[in-house]
Amino acid sequence: MSVGRRRGMSLETKYVELCKGINGLDKIVLREVRGCSAEVYLYGGHVTSWKNEHGEELLFVSSKAIFKPPKTIRGGIPICFPQFSNLGSLEPHGFARARFWTIDNDPPPFPINSSNKAFIDLILKHSEEDVKIWPHRYEFRLRITLGPGGDLMLTSRIRNTNTDGKSFTFTFAYHTYFHVTDISEVRVEGLETLDYLDNLKNRERFTEQGDAIVFESEVDKVYLSTPTKIAILDHERKRTFELRKDGLPDAGE
Ligand SMILES: O=P(O)(O)OC[C@H]1O[C@@H](O)[C@H](O)[C@@H](O)[C@@H]1O
Numbered sequence: 001m002s003v004g005r006r007r008g009m010s011l012e013t014k015y016v017e018l019c020k021g022i023n024g025l026d027k028i029v030l031r032e033v034r035g036c037s038a039e040v041y042l043y044g045g046h047v048t049s050w051k052n053e054h055g056e057e058l059l060f061v062s063s064k065a066i067f068k069p070p071k072t073i074r075g076g077i078p079i080c081f082p083q084f085s086n087l088g089s090l091e092p093h094g095f096a097r098a099r100f101w102t103i104d105n106d107p108p109p110f111p112i113n114s115s116n117k118a119f120i121d122l123i124l125k126h127s128e129e130d131v132k133i134w135p136h137r138y139e140f141r142l143r144i145t146l147g148p149g150g151d152l153m154l155t156s157r158i159r160n161t162n163t164d165g166k167s168f169t170f171t172f173a174y175h176t177y178f179h180v181t182d183i184s185e186v187r188v189e190g191l192e193t194l195d196y197l198d199n200l201k202n203r204e205r206f207t208e209q210g211d212a213i214v215f216e217s218e219v220d221k222v223y224l225s226t227p228t229k230i231a232i233l234d235h236e237r238k239r240t241f242e243l244r245k246d247g248l249p250d251a252g253e
Contacts, residue, residue, distance in 0.1 A: 022067035030118040036150035045101040047077040082170035119145035188213040190230035
């Protein structure tokens with residue numbers, strides 16, 4: 001499970017380590033040579049920490065987060081599947097974030113990127129209990145990669161394993177909580193002029209006017225058909241998150 005390698009004169013880096021986290025829950029720590037890291041709980045397939053090379057935390061996890069199944073972890077990157085929000089009859093954001101994922105030791109091949117050494121493959125499969133509330137069989141493979149430069153990449157591959165060949169539909173999201181210092185000093189670029197659904201107004205549809213998004217009061221919106229690149233600028237921290245995506249149409253604030 002753990003991989004240690006020597007690179008030139010640098011100290012040995014354990015790129016992938018399986019250990020125990022809060023309340024004895026299984027946790028995987030990903031590390032890269034320059035000092036950045038990420039932590040993933042098998043419970044929920046949930047990324048709970050992502051640190052840059054200075055050891056600064058880039059994700060928010062509530063101090064009140066309870067790492068006690070079946071409670072979901074509040075913060076980090078919850079995986080919402082097979083339902084986002086309350087867009088269906090399941091519990092909000094679906095059940096995947098409240099299930100124990102396992103390590104996938106034999107994932108189907110990915111395009112080779114030999115510079116990535118800090119990654120873990122997880123899998124979640126239907127359980128007969130879950131089939132009673134969502135009548136489909138599936139394999140959800142999640143690869144979490146910490147790139148050599150500290151980028152965090154999540155790749156999801158969902159396969160229908162229904163034996164009768166029946167198709168299914170689902171909604172899905174990475175419900176990422178970014179760590180920012182002062183929300184009134186934060187600006188989001190890339191969503192201006194887009195249509196959004198306002199959760200504070202019964203999901204009514206509006207169009208964003210002109211400028212980058214700023215936060216002066218509570219905001220709870222889903223932006224539709226977002227571009228592949230969005231930037232979150234934290235002026236106080238002088239830090240910018242660059243979000244890139246492929247294959248997910250919408251984004252939430
Ligand atoms: O279940 P969690 O992680 O607390 O997330 C809840 C939030 O999920 C968001 O998708 C909703 O738009 C918010 O209204 C809600 O507060």
